[in-house]
Amino acid sequence: MWIALTLVAAVPFVLADTTKLSYVGAVFEAMSGLTTTGATVMSNLSQKSHGVLLWRAMLNAMGGLGVITIGIFLLPNLKMAGLREIYNTEALGRECKSGVVRTVLCVTAIYIILMVLCYASYRIVGMSMFDAVCHAMTTVSTGGFSNYDDSLKHFDNVKIEIVAIVFMLLSSCPFVAYIHIVFERRFKNSQFLLYMGILTVSVLLSTVQFQSYANTDGYWSAFRFTVFTVVSLSTSTGYSIGDFSDCSFMVILVTMLTLCGGCAGSTNSGLKVLRLQILAISAYDNIRNILLRGCSETKNTHIPDNVRNEAGYILFLYLFVFILACLCTSWMGYDLTTAITAVSSTLSNTGIGVGAVVGPEGDFSLLTAGTKLLLTALMLLGRLEIxxxxxxxxxxxxxxxxxxxxxxxxxxxx
CATH class of the missing domain: 1.20.5 (Single alpha-helices involved in coiled-coils or other helix-helix interfaces)
Structure with a gap:
């Protein structure tokens, strides 16, 4: 179904006079939109028609809602580790126990409300009506398509960046948590708290490193850049306000964050924090059992063995696909940095890599048709969890x- 939608959604890009895309490039752009990746093969975006730019934003919006819907309908039936709690009648609360359809309606309403609030916020801080409409859809969906080649750097507006950060974080929160807040007046989600802790530590480390490396105008400039970059890439949105390719620490950190991904049950992609949380607890239990072998009390954390196993084999599949795709991309003639970041940005549905080709200052248009098809397949694999x-x-x-x-x-x- 997703492939069929992509093939149909690519047609407007081929027919539009201002895009001049081949069908392979159009399929890449459509898949990038529907999987909320945000990678683009278009340049000179400000010269494209409003119809093309709006279509890109709409693909992001439809893809973001589709991701959550798939999570509710499909993934629990596949018993994928952690994602089964997206549809768990106990987790959804007393008011939302009437079935899957009711859950989808609740999530859709929350999704639309966030989008409307994001649009209003962008308008308040000075964004034009058309830009606000498009960027509201691409922010809440964490898709990251922008109307400009230099993304949000085009506006050079701290207030716009703050609005984007707020709604990227709100969209990275599991939508089940919003149902908790609405129906039960409580918030309890350990993976989101862990996720925020990871982001906080990452921002602090990146600020110190980037300020000393890039020699920016004080810690405020470094903090502004790093907090936006870390939030944007860790939420798999892919907005950019500058290039960080020359700072090796940020390159490594950001690549790790994009592969780790966001929270299960949100519009984020990647491995998901919940799975990493399960694997970390499992590792802790195993190490504790080894150290306390022979002691009378060696109780493990209450996580079923099948959930631990599922998280483990999904991690293995994810890393296997990542390594295999990196080898294929390198074999096609690209340097190591381009190969790794192109694969990580598409498999994690972040849409932004490092370097002149796939970095914040570039796009994917310079890649060969074969490479585009490979990365298109990776977008689908990453979005549907392999x-x-x-x-x-x-x-x-x-x-x-x-x-x-x-x-x-x-x-x-x-």
Whole structure:
């Protein structure tokens, strides 16, 4: 279904006079929009028609809502570690126990309300009506498409950056938590608190390092840049207000944050903090059992073994796909930095890498058609969490084998 939507959504980009995209480039752009990746093969965005820019933003908005809906309908049925709590009647509260449809309506209402509030906030701080409409959709969906080549750096407005940071963080919060707040007047979500702690430490370390490395005008300039960059990339939004490619510490840190991703049940992508939390607790339990072997009390944290195992094999699949894709991209002739960051930015659905080709100052238009198709596939794998794609392909393979055997049996009878 996602592939079919992408193929259809690519048509307007091909037909538009101002884009001049090949169909491969149009498919890349459409997949980037629907998976809320935000990577683009377009340049001179300010010269594109309003229709093209609005279509890109709408793809982000539809993709963001689609991600949450898929999380509610599909992923719990696949029993993917951590994501089953997106639809958990106990977690959703007493008022939202009437079924999946009610849950989807609740989440959709919250999603639209956040988008309207984001639009109003952008207007208040001076953004034009059209830019506010487009950026509200791409902020709340954490898609990151902008109407300008230099993203939010174009505005050079601290107030706009603050609005973007606030709504990127609000969108990275599990939407189940909002249902808790609305129906039960409480907030309890350990993964979001852990996520905020990770961001806080990352911002502090990056500020000190970037200020000393880039020789900026004091800690305020460094803090402004690093807090926006860390929040933007860790939430898989991909907005940019400058290039950090020359600061090796930030490159490594940001790459790690993009792969780790945000919270389960939000519009963020990546491995998800909840899975990393499960794996960390499992590692702690194992180490404690080794150190306390022979003691009478070695109780483990109450996490079912199947949940621990699922988190482990998803981590393995994610890293396996990442390494394999990096090797393929390098084999296609790209340098190590471009290969790693192009793969990490598309697999994590962040949409922004490092360097002249895929960095904040560049775009993906210089890549070959084969590389674009590879990265397009990675966007889909990253967005659907890899496992559903494997399930789909294995199902199609079984159906194909069954049909071949049926045809062979019918041929032998004749």
């Amino acid at each position: 496992v559903p794609v494997i399930v789909l392909l294995s199902t199609m393979l079984r159906i194909g084998i069954h049909r071949v055997k049926s045809m062979q049996a019918a041929f032998e009878k004749t």
